[in-house]
Amino acid sequence: MSDQAADDVSTFQDIIRTLQNYWSEQGCVIMQPLDMEVGAGTFHPATFLRAIGPEPWRTAYVQPSRRPSDGRYGDNPNRLQHYFQFQVLIKPSPDDFQNLYLGSLEQMGFDTLVHDVRFVEDNWEAPTLGAWGLGWEVWLNGMEVSQFTYFQQVGGVECNPVSGEITYGIERLAMYIQGVDSIYDLIWTRGPQGIVTYGDIYHQNEVEQSSYNFELADSAELFHWFDVCEQQGQNLIDKKLPLPAYEQVIKASHTFNLLDARHAISVTERQRFILRVRTLSRGVARAYLESRKALGFPLLAPEARS
Amino acid sequence: MNTADCLIELGTEELPPRSLKTLSQSFAELTRRALEDCGLTPSSVQVFATPRRLAMLLRDVPTRQSDRLVEKRGPALAVAFDAEGKPSKAALGFAKSCGVSFDALTQKATDKGSWLYFEKSEAGLGLRQILPGVVSTALTRLPIPKRMRWGTRSDEFVRPVKWLLMMIGSEPVDAEILGVRGGAVSYGHRFHAPGEISITRATDYESLLRTKGWVVADFDLRKSIIRGLVEENADKLGGIVQIEEPLLDEVTALVEYPVAVCGAFDEEFLDIPQEALVMTMQDNQKYFAVFDQAGKLMPHFIAIANIDSRHPEVVVAGNERVIRPRFSDAGFFYRQDQKQPLAKLLPRLDAVVFQEQLGSLGDKTRRITGLAIYIASRLGADEDQVGRAAELCKCDLMTGMVGEFPKLQGVMGRYYARHDHEPEQVSNAIEQHYWPRFAGDELPQSDVAQCLALADRLDSLIGIFAIGEKPSGVKDPFALRRSALAVVRILIEKSLPLDLGDLCARARQGLAHKIDASSVETEVIDYIFGRLRTYYQEQKINFDIVDAVVVDKPPELRDCDRKIQALNQFQSNTAALALAAANKRIVNILKKQKLDPSAAVNPSRFELAAEKQLFEQLNTLRARVEPMFDEGQYLQGLNELAGLRPAVDQFFDEVMVMVDDESLKNNRLALLQQLFRCFRQVADFSRIQSK
Numbered sequence: 001m002s003d004q005a006a007d008d009v010s011t012f013q014d015i016i017r018t019l020q021n022y023w024s025e026q027g028c029v030i031m032q033p034l035d036m037e038v039g040a041g042t043f044h045p046a047t048f049l050r051a052i053g054p055e056p057w058r059t060a061y062v063q064p065s066r067r068p069s070d071g072r073y074g075d076n077p078n079r080l081q082h083y084f085q086f087q088v089l090i091k092p093s094p095d096d097f098q099n100l101y102l103g104s105l106e107q108m109g110f111d112t113l114v115h116d117v118r119f120v121e122d123n124w125e126a127p128t129l130g131a132w133g134l135g136w137e138v139w140l141n142g143m144e145v146s147q148f149t150y151f152q153q154v155g156g157v158e159c160n161p162v163s164g165e166i167t168y169g170i171e172r173l174a175m176y177i178q179g180v181d182s183i184y185d186l187i188w189t190r191g192p193q194g195i196v197t198y199g200d201i202y203h204q205n206e207v208e209q210s211s212y213n214f215e216l217a218d219s220a221e222l223f224h225w226f227d228v229c230e231q232q233g234q235n236l237i238d239k240k241l242p243l244p245a246y247e248q249v250i251k252a253s254h255t256f257n258l259l260d261a262r263h264a265i266s267v268t269e270r271q272r273f274i275l276r277v278r279t280l281s282r283g284v285a286r287a288y289l290e291s292r293k294a295l296g297f298p299l300l301a302p303e304a305r306s
Numbered sequence: 307m308n309t310a311d312c313l314i315e316l317g318t319e320e321l322p323p324r325s326l327k328t329l330s331q332s333f334a335e336l337t338r339r340a341l342e343d344c345g346l347t348p349s350s351v352q353v354f355a356t357p358r359r360l361a362m363l364l365r366d367v368p369t370r371q372s373d374r375l376v377e378k379r380g381p382a383l384a385v386a387f388d389a390e391g392k393p394s395k396a397a398l399g400f401a402k403s404c405g406v407s408f409d410a411l412t413q414k415a416t417d418k419g420s421w422l423y424f425e426k427s428e429a430g431l432g433l434r435q436i437l438p439g440v441v442s443t444a445l446t447r448l449p450i451p452k453r454m455r456w457g458t459r460s461d462e463f464v465r466p467v468k469w470l471l472m473m474i475g476s477e478p479v480d481a482e483i484l485g486v487r488g489g490a491v492s493y494g495h496r497f498h499a500p501g502e503i504s505i506t507r508a509t510d511y512e513s514l515l516r517t518k519g520w521v522v523a524d525f526d527l528r529k530s531i532i533r534g535l536v537e538e539n540a541d542k543l544g545g546i547v548q549i550e551e552p553l554l555d556e557v558t559a560l561v562e563y564p565v566a567v568c569g570a571f572d573e574e575f576l577d578i579p580q581e582a583l584v585m586t587m588q589d590n591q592k593y594f595a596v597f598d599q600a601g602k603l604m605p606h607f608i609a610i611a612n613i614d615s616r617h618p619e620v621v622v623a624g625n626e627r628v629i630r631p632r633f634s635d636a637g638f639f640y641r642q643d644q645k646q647p648l649a650k651l652l653p654r655l656d657a658v659v660f661q662e663q664l665g666s667l668g669d670k671t672r673r674i675t676g677l678a679i680y681i682a683s684r685l686g687a688d689e690d691q692v693g694r695a696a697e698l699c700k701c702d703l704m705t706g707m708v709g710e711f712p713k714l715q716g717v718m719g720r721y722y723a724r725h726d727h728e729p730e731q732v733s734n735a736i737e738q739h740y741w742p743r744f745a746g747d748e749l750p751q752s753d754v755a756q757c758l759a760l761a762d763r764l765d766s767l768i769g770i771f772a773i774g775e776k777p778s779g780v781k782d783p784f785a786l787r788r789s790a791l792a793v794v795r796i797l798i799e800k801s802l803p804l805d806l807g808d809l810c811a812r813a814r815q816g817l818a819h820k821i822d823a824s825s826v827e828t829e830v831i832d833y834i835f836g837r838l839r840t841y842y843q844e845q846k847i848n849f850d851i852v853d854a855v856v857v858d859k860p861p862e863l864r865d866c867d868r869k870i871q872a873l874n875q876f877q878s879n880t881a882a883l884a885l886a887a888a889n890k891r892i893v894n895i896l897k898k899q900k901l902d903p904s905a906a907v908n909p910s911r912f913e914l915a916a917e918k919q920l921f922e923q924l925n926t927l928r929a930r931v932e933p934m935f936d937e938g939q940y941l942q943g944l945n946e947l948a949g950l951r952p953a954v955d956q957f958f959d960e961v962m963v964m965v966d967d968e969s970l971k972n973n974r975l976a977l978l979q980q981l982f983r984c985f986r987q988v989a990d991f992s993r994i995q996s997k
Contacts, residue, residue, distance in 0.1 A: 076638075078631040092457045093466075098319060112497045116567075116611040116621045119320035119357075120560060123452070134454040134465070136320060141624025142591055142609060150456050150466070161458040181630065266659045 006109035012174045012188045012198060015108065016062055019086045019168065022107045023060035026100060028088065031061035036247065037254040040065050040126075041087030041167055045246060048129060050089065051154045051163040052285055053292050055299035057091045062170070066254065068217075068261035071210035074203045077182030081209055082202065086168040093150055093164030101138070101148065101166055108177070116141050124149045128253050128277040130156040130285070133165070145172050155285020156278075171198070219264040226255045226273075233280045242288035249280045308369045310475040312348070312433070313508035314441055315361035315492055316484075317469035323357070323559035327525060329448055329464065330355030334362040336444035344436050345371050354512070354523040356562045358496065361471070361523060363508060369474065371430025378404060380422035383413060397422055433474055438481030438488070441472065445484065459485055469493060476507045494519025495562050497613060520614075521562040529558040535566040536594050536608050543568065545596035545604045550588075557592050561612040569593075569626045573605045575633045581717050582636045582707065589713075591629060639706035648722045651701040658703070664769045665820050671700050673816040678761035680812050684804055687753040688731070695735035696758055698723055702736070716740040731755075742792055749796055756796055760804075763789040764813040767830050772823035776833070790837045797863040798841075805861040806831060835859060838866070847874045854989040865938060872940030873989050881948035882994075888954045889991035892978045895963060905976040911969065916960040920953040921977055928984055940988050947985065954981070 007018040024030050034044045041063035042048060050057045063085050071081030094100065098119065102112060110117070119136035124147065126132070135149035147167040151159045174186050184199030233248030256273050259265050265273060292298075297305060314337065321329065334353040341348060346368045354361035380386070380400035388394050393401075393408045401408045404424040414423045445463065453462035463484055472479040472488035481488040491502045492511070498520035505511050515521040522528040533549060540547040558564075575583060580603040587593040593607040607629070615621045656668035664670070675696035682692040702708050702719035711718075719736035731754045738750035739758035750759045770776065770784045777786050797804060810831055814823040835856050842852045851874050860866040876882050912918045927950060931943035963974045985991045 076635070078635070095457065095466075111616070113613070114615050114617045114620050115624065116613045116615065117497070118560060118612055121320070121322040121324075134452060141611075141621050141628070142593075143624060143628040150454055152454055160455070160460075162454075162456050164456075176624070176627070263657075 007107055009108045009177055010187065011190065012170065012186050015170055015174055015177070016084075016086065018108055019104060020060065020062075022104045023088050026058070026090075028058040028060040028090070031059050033061060033063050034250075036250050037066050038063065038250055039067055039253065039257060041085040042126060042129070042131070042165065043250055043253070044087065045243065047087060047089045047163075047165065048131075048154060049242070049246060049285075049288050051091060051151050051159060051165075052157050053289050053297065054161065054304070055091075055292065055297050056161075056301075057089065057163070057299065059090075060086070060088045063087050066257070068209075068213035068257050071206065071213050071261070073210040074184070074206040077184065080171070080183060080202070080206055081213060082205060083183075084170045086170050088166040088168075089163055091163035092161035097164045098148075101146070105140070108173070110140065119148065122147065127274045128249075128256070128281060129154065130278045130281045133159075135165075140176065143172065143176065145169060145176070155288075156282040157285045157289060174198075213258065213261045217258050217262055219259060219262050222255050222259050222262075223264070226252055226259070229255060230276055230280060234283065237280070237283040237287050240287055240291065242284050242291055245280070245287065246284045249277060249284055252277050252280065307372075309349075309366040310369050310433070311508040312364040312367045312437070312475075313361070313471065313473045313505065313511050314364075314437075315354070315359055315469075315471035315511070316445070316467060317359050317471070317486075317493060318463070318467050319465045320357045321360070321465055321559070323556045325449075325451070325464075326355050326357070326559040327555060329450070330360045330362075330525065332448050333360050333444055336447050337362065337440055338364065340440040340444060341367060341436075344440070345430070346433055346436065352512075353525070355525040355559070356521060356523055356528075357560060358468075358562065359492075359521075359523070361511070363511060367433055367474075369433045371432075371436075373430050374428045376426045376428045378424040380404075380411065380424060383420040383422065386422050400424070434479055437472065437474070437479055438483065441481075442483045461485070471505060473505060473508045492519065495521050495612075498563060522564070523562075525558060528561070528564060529554060532558055532561075532564045532610055535564060535610065539566050539568050539608045540594070540596050543596055543604065543606050545598055545606065547594045547596055547608065549594065553588055553592065553594070557610045560592065561610055563612060563614065565611045565614050565618075567609040567611045567618070567621050567625055568606060569609060569622050569629075570606050571626065571629055571633060575637060576603060576605060578633065578637050578640050579707075579714075579717065579721050581714055582640070582711055583633065585711055585713060586629060586632045586636065590632065591625070593625075593629075635710065636707065639710055643705040643707050643718070643722060644725055647726045648698050648701045648705075648719065648728075649726070651704040652697060654704045655700055661769070661773065663773045663821055664817070667700050667703065669820065670765065671697065673765050673813075674699065674758065674761045676816050677765060677809075677812055678757040681757040681760055681804065681809070682753070685753055685757065685802060687757055691729055691731050691735075691754050692757045694728065695732040695739070695754055696761065698728070698732065699736050699739050699758055699762070742795060744788075745791075749799055756800055756802065759796055760793060760809065761813075763793050764809055765816060767793070767833070768810060768813040768823045768826065769817050769821065771826040771830050771833070772817065772821045776826075776829070786833075787837070790834045791841065793834055794837050794841050794863060798867040801864045803862060803864070806834065806863055807859075807861055831859065838870075842870060847871075848995075850993055850995040851877070851989075854991065854993040857990045857993065858986070868938045869940050869988050872944060873994075875941050876944045876948075877994075879945060879948050881951040883996055884951055884955065885948065885985070886991045886994040887996065888958065889982055889985055889994075891958065892982045893992040896975065896979060896982070899975055901972065901975050901979060903979070905972065905979060907976045907980060908973055911973040913970065914961050916953070916956045917974065917977060920950070920957045920981070923950055923953045924977075924981055924984060931984075932987075935987050944988060950981075 009015045009018050020030055031046045044063055046059045064082060065085050066082050068081050070079050072079045118139040120139050122137040124133045124135060131154045133149040133151040137144045138146040138148055149165045151163045151165060153159060171183050178186060180186055184197060184203050186198035188196045188198050188201055229248045229252035233245050236245035236248060256277060330353050334351050338348060338351050348364035349366035352363040381396040386394055386397040398408055400422060401411055412423045412425055414421060450464050455462050456466040461484055467484040467486055470483055470486045470488045471492050472481060473490050478490035479488050490505050492505055494503055499518060503514055503519050505514055512523055515523045522531060533554060536547050536549060583603060584595045587595050587607050593609045596604045596606045598604050609625050611621050655671055656666045658667045660667045660670045675693055678692050678696040679689050682689045702722060703715060705718055707718045708715050716737040720733045723733035723736050731752055735752060735755035735758050738755035739762055741748055741750045741759060750756045766784060766789055767786055770786055775784060810827050814827050817823050838852050838856055839849055847870060852870055855866055855869045855873060860869065907921060909921060927946055931946045934943035961974065965971050
């Protein structure tokens with residue numbers, strides 16, 4: 001696949017650098033993380049919004065992600081409420097997309113004649129985003145290390161052309177490469193004073209945030225905040241401002257996740273909340289498509305624009 | 307006729323493993339049938355399927371359709387010529403429309419008249435021309451639950467298509483399907499042989515892929531190789547593997563070149579209920595679990611990799627790494643859950659919604675408890691144990707373990723109840739109240755478990771019907787079909803002396819403070835009776851037999867079953883059909899009359915010997931069979947009643963029922979009514995179809 005010698009990926013930040021360099025070479029726009037609380041890299045506007053409409057797009061970035069319910073007070077070596085995803089989106093999905101992905105594994109030193117790499121059916125659906133796609137989870141010797149999806153619909157809008165999305169679980173890969181059994185033992189980097197671990201940087205955060213997520217988050221205020229986000233989001237859609245409207249979707253979605261972690265939403269109500277966020281997402285998606293159209297789809301090649 | 311072997315292979319990105327077999331078989335069958343419709347039937351079809359290809363080898367396909375004679379009828383001879391014997395306008399017009407001169411037309415006489423005809427031999431098309439269309443149509447008709455698009459293309463398939471191989475004999479067929487051009491090139495294993503593999507002859511495909519491509523293309527062959535690998539490795543470990551077909555199929559659909567990987571895990575994990583470990587290995591990892599001779603899980607697993615690794619130890623270590631955190635998680639939850647008794651979780655069920663209108667799981671538990679204790683009282687089961695088991699039966703839903711492994715509901719309840727020193731019957735009932743979980747599954751063993759299983763199902767059936775969510779078509783979100791069938795199976799196969807109507811009424815009463823279910827009670831009973839058709843279909847008993855008994859809705863399903871079984875066996879009695887016909891006749895006669903259902907027969911009004919004889923025989927037999935019927939010995943009773951046949955035949959031969967004399971007529975009708983009723987104690991014989 002790749003002619004280049006594999007990189008040194010012995011630290012967490014080496015992996016990120018390797019992936020960024022690799023996808024940069026594939027012509028991706030290297031974005032910075034979204035500065036908001038999101039559940040996954042898909043929420044970044046560089047994925048959710050850019051997947052909509054005819055304009056070609058290639059991007060890659062790290063996205064810190066939050067899943068409040070997954071907090072374990074720093075006690076569980078495999079679960080975090082705050083973790084990192086490395087996200088790649090290419091539109092239209094290229095013919096050699098799977099091979100490009102395999103190239104990134106080789107770049108990290110995984111010889112595909114040594115490791116058992118497989119694409120195992122796993123279809124993706126994000127009910128709050130009105131989005132779904134078909135694809136696989138990628139197994140490395142039986143361990144899921146990435147998600148691979150061909151988007152079919154985003155925000156209720158049919159994807160045309162189709163975007164291909166890859167999401168790497170950076171912690172999983174790093175644990176595998178470094179051979180450690182606890183996320184907290186991961187070497188983040190080697191500094192002048194010695195090794196800095198993932199735990200050095202994030203353990204306290206996991207402990208404190210778990211307390212907040214499970215015990216202290218103010219449910220009444222969160223319910224109120226959810227309503228506010230929904231209302232503002234709708235207003236902004238009506239004012240044809242899809243970008244700020246989308247930020248309200250993100251806020252509503254995270255608020256919902258916090259409420260969920262507090263077990264404040266019953267099973268039946270849950271569906272209704274999801275539906276409310278989805279309604280907003282759909283509105284945003286339509287408004288975004290309209291706004292890009294009004295701009296003449298500027299990222300389209302000139303001959304394709306007409 | 308020239309024939310050739312024909313090879314078709316569609317290369318794709320990895321296909322969904324659970325539908326791979328169906329996809330490949332449908333593809334081959336649709337193609338074969340379409341060729342057959344064109345008159346190009348292959349002598350045989352071999353199907354190939356791997357994660358990255360759907361393929362087939364069609365043997366001895368005719369390479370050309372035979373020529374066809376095309377006939378077109380023109381004007382009748384009578385109007386084909388004018389007065390001077392020259393071709394008429396109509397005749398010339400016809401010739402023109404056929405594109406020939408009048409002289410090229412023929413004449414044909416049939417017994418209906420004579421006409422001008424145009425005849426032409428049309429050359430058949432070659433397989434080469436026909437094949438692309440056939441293949442492309444077959445692909446659009448595959449049973450694909452979710453189709454997808456990719457890149458900028460607008461057509462859809464299961465997964466993106468990479469290449470197309472289409473050959474007749476040793477010649478490629480030029481065609482473009484789903485964006486790829488047909489050729490004589492295939493590709494091997496993704497990593498072992500990623501390059502092109504030229505296929506020289508269609509029939510060489512399988513062996514070339516095997517030798518050059520590192521691909522075992524035949525699904526069943528691959529499956530048997532994997533089975534062998536798994537058994538061989540289990541043997542080496544001194545253990546046994548119970549290979550479940552669905553898992554084996556899935557694993558087969560995930561590899562092109564199977565290699566076994568044996569892994570181990572720490573023995574300390576064996577303290578965790580083995581059901582959880584097995585589930586993690588099978589469902590999440592697609593591993594085969596290994597058991598010792600006594601059926602106890604061993605700390606080993608067998609995985610099937612898709613690579614002959616240069617460093618197999620890396621693959622083993624990797625797979626071992628994956629299950630460690632999963633097992634640790636399970637162990638953590640298991641220990642946490644055991645820190646408090648199951649019963650302590652009971653109050654928390656009040657916070658979980660079962661269904662908005664039907665209340666919380668706590669509400670449901672209380673209803674199950676009430677109903678189960680009532681059933682226990684009817685059956686003479688231990689009411690204390692039933693009550694205790696009912697209270698605890700949903701508590702494990704609040705445990706971490708069931709949160710993590712939802713399929714272990716009930717199983718974990720049993721473990722935790724045993725840990726809490728609950729009686730054995732109670733612990734087992736918690737698990738078994740979910741039985742039967744699928745078609746053909748075991749039934750709850752003890753009467754305690756049966757009480758619970760029935761109470762839980764009946765409460766759901768009545769409740770969900772009452773909120774208007776009864777199953778319709780394929781929609782059955784609460785799996786009520788399965789629930790109803792479970793009720794049927796438990797009542798019949800455990801031969802429980804329970805009145806279905808009474809049970810449903812009790813269930814309705816239990817729900818009364820949530821919802822008024824009185825209007826759906828009958829509907830639920832009918833629904834449960836409706837399941838009987840399916841139930842008996844599996845025993846190869848026809849609908850009419852079932853309907854003939856079910857029409858009277860016998861209160862006890864076990865009684866209903868005895869009647870159906872008896873009636874079914876009675877069909878082999880030579881008198882059965884005649885008696886069914888007689889009953890049908892009686893029903894038709896009585897239908898038009900307004901006869902008092904309790905009308906008595908007056909023997910002094912008999913005028914004919916045939917009436918008298920039938921009456922006397924009926925009375926004698928009735929006295930004999932009624933005790934049999936009371937005992938549920940229906941077949942014996944029916945065989946006795948079969949003796950009535952000559953008398954019945956004679957009656958219909960000799961006696962005119964619809965006479966003018968009203969009282970004479972009514973007396974005869976009353977006799978027939980009694981006869982019908984006698985049979986009706988078992989079934990409505992008039993509903994039995996003559997074969």
